[in-house]
Amino acid sequence: MSAHCQLTGRKPGFGNTISHSHRRTPRRFDPNIQRKRYWLPSERRYVRLTLSTRGIKTVDAIGIERAVARIRARGGSV
DSSP states (O other): OOSOOTTTOOOOEEEEEEOTTOOEEEEEEOOOEEEEEEEETTTTEEEEEEEEHHHHHHHHHHOHHHHHHHHHHTTOOO
8 A cells, every 4th residue: 555645645754764873774754544434425435545644634624525525636536
């Protein structure tokens, strides 16, 4: 599963792990991505979205209909 949110567009960040001896090695900071299923009343079907936890809170606040409209406006498929 790719580590990006369909709603917010959040993707992995990159940086370095710094050891005790101060050597730097590359690492990746992944967002907390979850797969969640929502009932979409206008289409009378379930949709499965890949969302970050911030995206799940956004769906709870604005509703699934507006969230799906935002995803489609960004060019995503639902």
